[in-house]
Amino acid sequence: MMAFFWQGAALLSLAAAMSVHADMKLDCRPDSVSLSWTNTRSQDDPSLIRLGNCLPTSVSAKEATFNVELSDCHFRRMVTGDQLVYTNDLTYISSPDSLMLPFTEPVVCAYERPREWYPPMYDPVVPHTYGLGDLVFHMGLMNDDFSGPAPSTAFPLGSLIPIMASVEQTSHQPLLLLLEECVAANTPELQPESEMFTIITNKGCLVDSKTTRSKFEPRQKSSEIHMSLQAFKFALGEEVFIHCKLVAWDPSGLDNSKKACHYVKEHGWELLDNPSHSSLCDCCDSSCKSRRTRSVASGTRRIAHNAVLGPLTVTDLNA
Structure with a gap:
């Protein structure tokens, strides 16, 4: 769980965290992500959508929904100045008999870096x-x-x-x-x-x-x-x-x-x-x-x- 990590952290503008892709709605929460992908093309199968390595949390005929922790699904974290940025890929895996081509959409959640936060140090060992x-x-x-x-x-x-x-x-x-x-x-x-x-x-x-x-x-x-x-x-x-x-x-x-x-x-x-x-x-x-x-x-x-x-x-x- 990451809740302790985000005490005092602030989300950046929610509008900036929402995808402009017409099929995808993204909600970046303090330690989790809610993402909904809506099928607007009859040939698409929502069950073939993946977020990183995660299957949808729920699937209907028209929509795939993900409710996942930022520590799951292979989210990548990057520290850039005063921001903490988490990135991932939303991928459509085309089935062999499908007429639809696979595609990938970027998923980005940006947060204000807490002033008191510093990178965790550790005592490295080999290997x-x-x-x-x-x-x-x-x-x-x-x-x-x-x-x-x-x-x-x-x-x-x-x-x-x-x-x-x-x-x-x-x-x-x-x-x-x-x-x-x-x-x-x-x-x-x-x-x-x-x-x-x-x-x-x-x-x-x-x-x-x-x-x-x-x-x-x-x-x-x-x-x-x-x-x-x-x-x-x-x-x-x-x-x-x-x-x-x-x-x-x-x-x-x-x-x-x-x-x-x-x-x-x-x-x-x-x-x-x-x-x-x-x-x-x-x-x-x-x-x-x-x-x-x-x-x-x-x-x-x-x-x-x-x-x-x-x-x-x-x-x-x-x-």
Whole structure:
């Protein structure tokens, strides 16, 4: 429950929180969301509407309704200046025999940031473990051959930092784990004033590999991914936190929004899981747009989770 968190918090203008989409009515409450989607086209089936990973709370022939907590349904939280913003996606999952194409609408709730609120601090440990339903995500610093935890959280400048991420899939079909985004920051929670250094962006492009020895290591199994990150000058000698978006996919195919790419000197961008299809990485130097329509229509399942690793320290032995 989040009620204690919002004591003294104020909603921004309710009009700003209401969607302009004719089919959707959104009510942003202090710690929950009420959303109603009304069918105005006879071909649409309200039971196929999803809010993040949540099914409708109630469904009729013409309407799907969601009454959910902000801590559910994979709402994403972002701190921007004096606002706390929660975002999600309302998605229509088209059935195979439907004539209606799938679509996605953004869902945004913005709140005034309470003056007394500060990001929660914690005592980080390595590795971190995150539970999401019956999926359990791990992210940790490893030793040189990825056979166990790192003996230290201090790494010399220019050395390789072994990082492992995985997802346990007790009752799921095999999943493909990818790192969609990663940044290094000087704070355990990203804020506008945080200093950041981009590691992975553009739906899985390890951009740091273009100028360093950073790379993805050969995959041992689909539910794990190993990355060797060259220790950087960013926040040298200070505590650093690695923020990553871990994404677990149905492994039924890759595209330019579902990939792990690193740059190989004198060769170019290479796709980790199938180098013969490295053309999927061509967008890494421009913009890799999500093929949302194709993914939803094909029934592909995507489960994302944000993880924080740290603190770690990069040391300069010549200092």
